[in-house]
Amino acid sequence: MKFTLLDQCSAVRHLVSEKKSEVDCGFSLALHTGEPREKIVKNRTILTDHFGTDSLFVGIRQVHGDTVHAVTETKERGWATLLDAVEADALITDLPQMVLTILTADCVPILLYDPIAGAIGAVHAGWKGTQTEILPKTIAKMQEKYGSKPQNILLAIGPAIGQCCYEVGEEVARHFMDYMGAVLAGKVAGKYQLDLKRVNQLQALEIGINVENIEVTPLCTSCAKNRFFSYRAEQGCSGRFLSAIKLV
Numbered sequence: 479m480k481f482t483l484l485d486q487c488s489a490v491r492h493l494v495s496e497k498k499s500e501v502d503c504g505f506s507l508a509l510h511t512g513e514p515r516e517k518i519v520k521n522r523t524i525l526t527d528h529f530g531t532d533s534l535f536v537g538i539r540q541v542h543g544d545t546v547h548a549v550t551e552t553k554e555r556g557w558a559t560l561l562d563a564v565e566a567d568a569l570i571t572d573l574p575q576m577v578l579t580i581l582t583a584d585c586v587p588i589l590l591y592d593p594i595a596g597a598i599g600a601v602h603a604g605w606k607g608t609q610t611e612i613l614p615k616t617i618a619k620m621q622e623k624y625g626s627k628p629q630n631i632l633l634a635i636g637p638a639i640g641q642c643c644y645e646v647g648e649e650v651a652r653h654f655m656d657y658m659g660a661v662l663a664g665k666v667a668g669k670y671q672l673d674l675k676r677v678n679q680l681q682a683l684e685i686g687i688n689v690e691n692i693e694v695t696p697l698c699t700s701c702a703k704n705r706f707f708s709y710r711a712e713q714g715c716s717g718r719f720l721s722a723i724k725l726v
């Protein structure tokens with residue numbers, strides 16, 4: 479799938495991959511979940527068709543932390559193997575050719591583009607990353623490195639587990655009580671329904687991103703598990719779909 483907001487911009491190319499039953503591993507793009515590496519690498523080459531043959535991809539070892547890695551070398555990393563991957567949960571760059579990639583299956587993938595500064599970002603925000611404000615930290619690093627201004631940044635929040643399907647306990651919900659509408663009482667006593675996409679949207683608004691510059695897909699990975707991998711709905715699936723962005 480694509481975001482309308484980013485699709486209108488001729489200086490970036492982006493994509494959120496969807497399952498393909500006719501491709502190995504349902505078109506999973508993750509190297510870390512035990513699928514045969516050669517199959518995943520073959521799946522990854524399919525993305526070159528979309529992003530162009532000059533593309534250099536960057537994959538990361540995502541650890542639910544709050545490290546933002548700035549890509550400063552025109553060099554592929556974490557793509558053919560994870561051995562040379564950086565440990566981080568967000569990527570930023572102002573280099574053309576570089577494709578920033580994030581893998582998810584229920585966590586929130588976020589793509590960023592600053593057309594004025596000519597910079598992009600990609601964020602992996604699970605509940606821990608959201609709690610530690612990885613998105614605001616990514617934007618702060620874009621400000622520091624590229625002089626980005628929040629009011630210029632376009633932000634696209636991708637398919638993730640929706641409030642409809644994301645039941646959490648008090649120990650998780652308590653971190654998000656201050657976010658209006660993001661936490662609802664659950665169907666079972668002591669449980670809550672959490673809207674992580676909403677929390678990230680509110681964090682972005684809080685630091686000055688314009689409301690019209692934010693696109694939030696309504697797609698829930700659990701409800702749409704025929705299109706996207708869902709860790710919860712598939713009870714620990716090994717597949718991951720990819721969200722990626724590149725300056726052209």
Ligand SMILES: [Zn+2]
Nearest residue numbers: 642643698701
């Ligand atoms: Zn749902």
